[in-house]
Amino acid sequence: MLLPGQVKRATPLLQLAIVSVLVLLYAPILLHWLDGWLKKSISIEHEYFSHGMIGLPFAGYISWTNRKKWQRLPDASHPLGFICLLLGGIFYLSGVSEWVNLSLPFILTGLCLWFKGIAGLKLQKFPLLLVLLATPTAIPYLLAPYTLPLQSFIAGTAGFILNQLGMDVTVDGINIYVGGKIVEVAPYCAGLKMLFTTLYVGLMLLYWTGGINSRQKTIWFLSLSILVSVTANIIRNTLLTFFHGTGQEGAFTWLHDSWGGDLYSASMLLLLIPIVNWVDNYFSAPMHQESEIEKGT
Amino acid sequence: MIFFDKHLKEFPQIAALVLLLLLLAFGTVPGYLVGRWQWQQPQPPATMKQLRQLRQQGLTIPGWQNMKQEEMQIGGRKWSMQVVKKENSQQEAILLLLPQKDPKDQPQVEWTELNGWWSDIYGWQRWDVAQFRSAEFSVTPQGATNSENKVQARFFRAATKTQTFAVLQWYAMPNGGDPSPWRWFFSDQLAQWGKKRTPWVGVTILLPMEPLGKVETTWDEVQSIGKAVQTALMSSSL
Numbered sequence: 030m031l032l033p034g035q036v037k038r039a040t041p042l043l044q045l046a047i048v049s050v051l052v053l054l055y056a057p058i059l060l061h062w063l064d065g066w067l068k069k070s071i072s073i074e075h076e077y078f079s080h081g082m083i084g085l086p087f088a089g090y091i092s093w094t095n096r097k098k099w100q101r102l103p104d105a106s107h108p109l110g111f112i113c114l115l116l117g118g119i120f121y122l123s124g125v126s127e128w129v130n131l132s133l134p135f136i137l138t139g140l141c142l143w144f145k146g147i148a149g150l151k152l153q154k155f156p157l158l159l160v161l162l163a164t165p166t167a168i169p170y171l172l173a174p175y176t177l178p179l180q181s182f183i184a185g186t187a188g189f190i191l192n193q194l195g196m197d198v199t200v201d202g203i204n205i206y207v208g209g210k211i212v213e214v215a216p217y218c219a220g221l222k223m224l225f226t227t228l229y230v231g232l233m234l235l236y237w238t239g240g241i242n243s244r245q246k247t248i249w250f251l252s253l254s255i256l257v258s259v260t261a262n263i264i265r266n267t268l269l270t271f272f273h274g275t276g277q278e279g280a281f282t283w284l285h286d287s288w289g290g291d292l293y294s295a296s297m298l299l300l301l302i303p304i305v306n307w308v309d310n311y312f313s314a315p316m317h318q319e320s321e322i323e324k325g326t
Numbered sequence: 327m328i329f330f331d332k333h334l335k336e337f338p339q340i341a342a343l344v345l346l347l348l349l350l351a352f353g354t355v356p357g358y359l360v361g362r363w364q365w366q367q368p369q370p371p372a373t374m375k376q377l378r379q380l381r382q383q384g385l386t387i388p389g390w391q392n393m394k395q396e397e398m399q400i401g402g403r404k405w406s407m408q409v410v411k412k413e414n415s416q417q418e419a420i421l422l423l424l425p426q427k428d429p430k431d432q433p434q435v436e437w438t439e440l441n442g443w444w445s446d447i448y449g450w451q452r453w454d455v456a457q458f459r460s461a462e463f464s465v466t467p468q469g470a471t472n473s474e475n476k477v478q479a480r481f482f483r484a485a486t487k488t489q490t491f492a493v494l495q496w497y498a499m500p501n502g503g504d505p506s507p508w509r510w511f512f513s514d515q516l517a518q519w520g521k522k523r524t525p526w527v528g529v530t531i532l533l534p535m536e537p538l539g540k541v542e543t544t545w546d547e548v549q550s551i552g553k554a555v556q557t558a559l560m561s562s563s564l
Contacts, residue, residue, distance in 0.1 A: 041338070043336060043339045043340065043343060044339070046341050046343055047342060049341065050343065050346040050347060051346065053350055053354060054346065054349055054350055054353070054354055056355070057357060057358075058363075058365075061363075061366065063562055072430065083564070104335065104338070106338045111341075114342065114345055115345075117347050118345055118348070122349065122352060122353045122520055123518075123519055124353075124363075124364035124365055125365065125368075125515065125518040125519060126365040126366075126368065127515065128515075128519075129365040130365075136346075141339050141341055142344060143336055143341075144339070144342070167511065170432065170507070170511070171508065171511065173434065173435060174435045174506055174507060177438065201452065202438070203378060203438060203450075210415050214441070215439075216434070216435065225558075242538060287541050
């Protein structure tokens, strides 16, 4: 026979068991992602999600800081939670890479709904979003056939800039002819990876500064981030064409395949910090100040 | 009953734990025991060997004679290039085939790449693409009487300074063909759930035509080669 006190204590034990089994289920998968992202040994589509290296720990950290609020929520089981868990389970057992990956956000969402209902999902929605957007899927592969206009735009702009700098450059579609050589702006050079990473880090910064609670700040900051990312990618492709055209193969490889590319992306991401601060200050300005400015003009 | 009453409050947790334990037992433990996981390496398509042979030796098309065959590097990938001649006719055509290389190899919209690199290989100028349209034809596999396999393809005129071609392009699969990798992707995902794979071969047919003429006039001829190639691929390599 169980005493009331023992029944009460059984719950933390159950929670510990659930977390342990989750760790055992997903450790091999998370390690596979981490290894692939670090060594770039994962497929080119799944490499697009390497922002998960910072996003997944951040999601874990947010959930951890929310733990008191989570415990205070009343227990409530939403049937949708069970459906999510069941679907996640089926995906997990399929053994098919894309679907096994997708099972992680499904199982986590399912657990939130199944334990704490809609309120639980609302509490954890941001970390769940970070997990979902860091889950490697085939989306970049499916987008690749449609990036042609973006590729042409980048090739055209890079060609224009180099022409202004006095180089003899011809652009034909996605190909840039310079110094008797061809530089092709391939689908995977279209800057989608950089764009994905920028938006992801942008979301994290918005959460960190609290700007995510203001629709105005969110829209402004994410739009500016897209602009910065696209501009940075055009500059990168221009530099690559310049290096290739002037025979500086070492510099080309450094920026194209080596850590130069990572350094370039990291610098661009650092630029997001002053932008988020500026957006935060600009739109947080007290209302009366704005009306004074209006009066002044 | 007392036990159930006392644990009713914990039912969601217990149910979730049981489900996760089932996943662990059937999904993860086998992987831990063997040291590798199914999702790490997809299995090869059943015809992997034939696909490799196809790149090295080209395709035998009934009614067409092989004049020449070689492996050729286009963009980062190796294609089979062959020149074929219709039996009892002067009609010649160039057939470029890109068979799947390994279990992880996916079609990557090679069409733009092919256009760009053409100039590198022959020193010709790039293709000047005109009269582009999407085309459709269907083939009936050998032995099957009432099943039709639909092929969607890109059909256009490609002109260089020296020569003009009618061009037909698609990704061939066991159940038909499509110029977009999407149809292959979904077919392959579905196949993987059944522990199978969908193999693919990128096909480009170049039929010489009158300089800067109307590509529509070649459609009957192009369609008949397209059908012959798809049928031959389905019976030999897919």
